[in-house]
Amino acid sequence: MHRRVPGSLSLAALVVLLVGCNSQALPAGKVRGTVTLDGEPLRHGAVFSSSPAGRGAAGAIQSDGTFALQTDESIDGAVEGRHLLAVVAYKEDAVDIGPEDSRTLVIPERYTSPHTSGLSVDVVAGKEQNIVLNLESKE
Numbered sequence: 001m002h003r004r005v006p007g008s009l010s011l012a013a014l015v016v017l018l019v020g021c022n023s024q025a026l027p028a029g030k031v032r033g034t035v036t037l038d039g040e041p042l043r044h045g046a047v048f049s050s051s052p053a054g055r056g057a058a059g060a061i062q063s064d065g066t067f068a069l070q071t072d073e074s075i076d077g078a079v080e081g082r083h084l085l086a087v088v089a090y091k092e093d094a095v096d097i098g099p100e101d102s103r104t105l106v107i108p109e110r111y112t113s114p115h116t117s118g119l120s121v122d123v124v125a126g127k128e129q130n131i132v133l134n135l136e137s138k139e
Helices: 011-019
Strands: 003-006 028-037 046-050 058-060 066-068 081-088 102-105 119-123 128-135
Touching: 028 046, 028 119, 081 128, 119 128
Parallel strands: 028 128
Antiparallel strands: 003 102, 028 066, 046 058, 046 081, 058 066, 081 119
């Protein structure tokens, strides 16, 4: 199922909103993984995390469905603690030309919010975790 979503909040703005700024030496762990949709690798998009500590992370989904979360340039990984996850993926041919533009999601809308996706990871400082985010197209 495809849904139309206003394009006024660009992917870049969403990264800034979730990731934040002013990074200091915080305990972090590496989080890598794969995103699938109905058992097939999702070939583009992004994974975002939201943490109660206020330091989210983000990672681009590669053509093989893999991603790696990064908090910012100084933290390779995600800050320790529980992170709620969201996935955003639009049709690849969509072009964001302004606030009036709409783009079509290729995943159910519930996955685009960390509060409704049902996806999470518990990050442990100094550890590398490999996770699989199995998305289903049926809501």
